[in-house]
Amino acid sequence: MTMLMDPAPSADALALATSVREYLAETHGPEVLRRLDAASGRDPAIWQGLVAMGLPGLMVPEDAGGMGLGLEEAALIAAECGRVCLAEPLVDTAFIAVPWLLAHGDTALLADIAAGNRTIPLPHAINPWVDGGEGLHSVDPLRRLGTAPSDPPTDPHLLNLGALMTAAQLVGLAEAMQDQAVAYAKLREQFGQPIGAFQAIKHQLASCTVAIEFAKPVVWQAAAALAAGRSSAAIHVSHAKVAASDAAWAMAETAIQVHGAMGYTYEVDLHFWMKRTWALCGAWGSRAFHLARLDDAIIGGAHPIGPEHTFA
Amino acid sequence: MKLGFSAADEAFRAECADWLQGQMAGEFADIKGITKLTAKPERRREWEQQLAEHGWACIGWPKAWGGRDATLAQQVIFAEEYARADVPGRVNHIGVELAGPTILAFGSDEQKQRFLPGIAAGKTIWCQGFSEPNAGSDLASVRTRARLDGEEWVVNGQKIWTSLAHISDWIFVVTRSEEGSAGPKGLTFLMMNLHQPGIEVRPIRQINGDAEFNETFFTDARCPADSLIGAVGDGWRIAMGLLAFERGVSTLGQQMGFRNELDGIIAAAKANGAAQDPLIRQRIAQAEIGLRLMRYGALRMLSQTDHSAIGGAALTYKIQWASWRRSLGELAMDVLGQAGEVSAHADYEWDMLPNLFLYSRADTIYGGTNQIQRNLIAERGLGMPREPRGQA
Ligand SMILES: Cc1cc2nc3c(=O)[nH]c(=O)nc-3n(C[C@H](O)[C@H](O)[C@H](O)COP(=O)(O)OP(=O)(O)OC[C@H]3O[C@@H](n4cnc5c(N)ncnc54)[C@H](O)[C@@H]3O)c2cc1C
Numbered sequence: 001m002t003m004l005m006d007p008a009p010s011a012d013a014l015a016l017a018t019s020v021r022e023y024l025a026e027t028h029g030p031e032v033l034r035r036l037d038a039a040s041g042r043d044p045a046i047w048q049g050l051v052a053m054g055l056p057g058l059m060v061p062e063d064a065g066g067m068g069l070g071l072e073e074a075a076l077i078a079a080e081c082g083r084v085c086l087a088e089p090l091v092d093t094a095f096i097a098v099p100w101l102l103a104h105g106d107t108a109l110l111a112d113i114a115a116g117n118r119t120i121p122l123p124h125a126i127n128p129w130v131d132g133g134e135g136l137h138s139v140d141p142l143r144r145l146g147t148a149p150s151d152p153p154t155d156p157h158l159l160n161l162g163a164l165m166t167a168a169q170l171v172g173l174a175e176a177m178q179d180q181a182v183a184y185a186k187l188r189e190q191f192g193q194p195i196g197a198f199q200a201i202k203h204q205l206a207s208c209t210v211a212i213e214f215a216k217p218v219v220w221q222a223a224a225a226l227a228a229g230r231s232s233a234a235i236h237v238s239h240a241k242v243a244a245s246d247a248a249w250a251m252a253e254t255a256i257q258v259h260g261a262m263g264y265t266y267e268v269d270l271h272f273w274m275k276r277t278w279a280l281c282g283a284w285g286s287r288a289f290h291l292a293r294l295d296d297a298i299i300g301g302a303h304p305i306g307p308e309h310t311f312a
Numbered sequence: 313m314k315l316g317f318s319a320a321d322e323a324f325r326a327e328c329a330d331w332l333q334g335q336m337a338g339e340f341a342d343i344k345g346i347t348k349l350t351a352k353p354e355r356r357r358e359w360e361q362q363l364a365e366h367g368w369a370c371i372g373w374p375k376a377w378g379g380r381d382a383t384l385a386q387q388v389i390f391a392e393e394y395a396r397a398d399v400p401g402r403v404n405h406i407g408v409e410l411a412g413p414t415i416l417a418f419g420s421d422e423q424k425q426r427f428l429p430g431i432a433a434g435k436t437i438w439c440q441g442f443s444e445p446n447a448g449s450d451l452a453s454v455r456t457r458a459r460l461d462g463e464e465w466v467v468n469g470q471k472i473w474t475s476l477a478h479i480s481d482w483i484f485v486v487t488r489s490e491e492g493s494a495g496p497k498g499l500t501f502l503m504m505n506l507h508q509p510g511i512e513v514r515p516i517r518q519i520n521g522d523a524e525f526n527e528t529f530f531t532d533a534r535c536p537a538d539s540l541i542g543a544v545g546d547g548w549r550i551a552m553g554l555l556a557f558e559r560g561v562s563t564l565g566q567q568m569g570f571r572n573e574l575d576g577i578i579a580a581a582k583a584n585g586a587a588q589d590p591l592i593r594q595r596i597a598q599a600e601i602g603l604r605l606m607r608y609g610a611l612r613m614l615s616q617t618d619h620s621a622i623g624g625a626a627l628t629y630k631i632q633w634a635s636w637r638r639s640l641g642e643l644a645m646d647v648l649g650q651a652g653e654v655s656a657h658a659d660y661e662w663d664m665l666p667n668l669f670l671y672s673r674a675d676t677i678y679g680g681t682n683q684i685q686r687n688l689i690a691e692r693g694l695g696m697p698r699e700p701r702g703q704a
Contacts, residue, residue: 256673282653291591
């Protein structure tokens, strides 16, 4: 029996993700989110920092000024963007639009994108608006949404790229909320001990960890399948979107509960992550849409089942 | 056992509905359907007075104190018709449902004279000063100090999450009056006028952008020596009595509001096609079952003549409705899909369903978190061993 695919990211990819994580941890803490929210805007310096790391060009071929890396690396970086609740249109432009343009052999914009001079709002029929536009009020105070064009593309590959990168961001969001909730549970004392000493708190957090840890490999596997152009890629992507949404959603609910009334305020930063989770769970296909794709494939026979496939 | 309302109850229902709907179509049409707790505070105060003038401010209270001696069933009916007529939440619900009943149950005649008429007239708005930064679930660890200084109590400390303090006139405060005491001993329950230099109220913004609760700071704040309910050091018993009002049968009337919310979700699901989705259909069916479960539970309570027997079962209400409604918020968002993310209004204002989602995040927290409710059910209801306490 051969391993068809290896859901663990390569060492190089992980090293890159670690450096991005460290950079973002240093430059994009919660105080940045608060500042952006208060100023109701973007800070060009944040984008310039991402450009300086070469991230807009991550998937742009080297001859167009990029790094020429693939979807697996991009998904790892997308998770890092979720972890810090990044509002810049990096994922949309660099990890969704670029691979889509590449798939269509459309190279005209790539050099500009890699140089950080261009971001691309991406309409798709699955989304009622354009992420990266202007003018609509999202529940996520840092998200910029614009009205969708009347005739948006329906391309399934674009949808898969969008759903995959959204799932990856959700994993990062979930881990960040987990860190915040765990830190709070260790710090906050009631009844003479940290609330984390109560099994009722521990067990909730542990259950979320189980969901997050099992969502991760599904997302990496979807990235690998989509990168390799496997016919099953759409199924893996849907699986990833559902698993990551469920994990992040449960984590958001639990993180608020663990914070008590603090979790219900606009003053504790958790709400930024919760609202991004809410927004992304619905983006690029709802849970119902992705489950329908799964059950169609499983029951309809397009997705082969049985041990020789499940465990292949 | 008969589940349901009597003919007399139904006649009372018609009377409530008639008056409330008339108001919302007439003089108070401008506040109909407001969901935001802080919107139009002046008109909301006028509404409290309007209720009072027509005898609807505190129907569960004794007639002698401006109420109607309404039965529990009638109180539930009034609350239901209130929600059905789309009347906005009451800015004095804490006065009517918590302060009043507590004063009635534990206060002296003189205190009843002093405090009840203002509430019954819809003129004095009350808020609840229980929680502190370090005393949330563990309420007995409050540290706000009260010291008797001649004819007055002098209060120093901080309360937090004080809903509606910014528009209130009075606050009841659980204080530590015995220096060096710990836990439930040495607490005193005081009633204080908020309009004084020693009390400062600062709003706290909530995830839905509203700022319905506050931090309340006491710096040498004062109240007359006879402002306490019960005895000095008896504050815990009074606070627990009040919490029983907060968590218990007074919440039965919420169900009509829940009905409206679920109906809103069903209408949205039909309008946008989500009702075609088998999973959404099942969740709607489950929400309906959950609502009916609460409904029949309520009717069962109401059909019992001896309300003191409700005690044990009443422990189960809070977690039941709070958990149900938190899931309802999630169902609302799954029905709206990506459209739920966007508001048609600027300034972070939300329509009913997104607001339901945001607001219901708090349901499992205030009035005792779900974890605390489970502990209460297990320990008080089932007599199981107490959770071990830390030694800090
Ligand atoms: C919208 C809203 C309005 C409010 N209005 C008022 C008001 O008007 N007046 C007022 O006084 N207060 C008010 N509160 C405060 C409310 O009573 C407290 O939030 C609540 O008691 C919980 O306390 P806390 O927030 O400090 O959370 P904490 O007590 O710090 O709890 C944090 C987490 O630890 C868990 N936990 C704590 N102890 C245990 C335990 N023994 N076992 C297991 N788990 C445990 C909790 O369940 C929670 O998940 C309001 C709160 C909200 C959200």
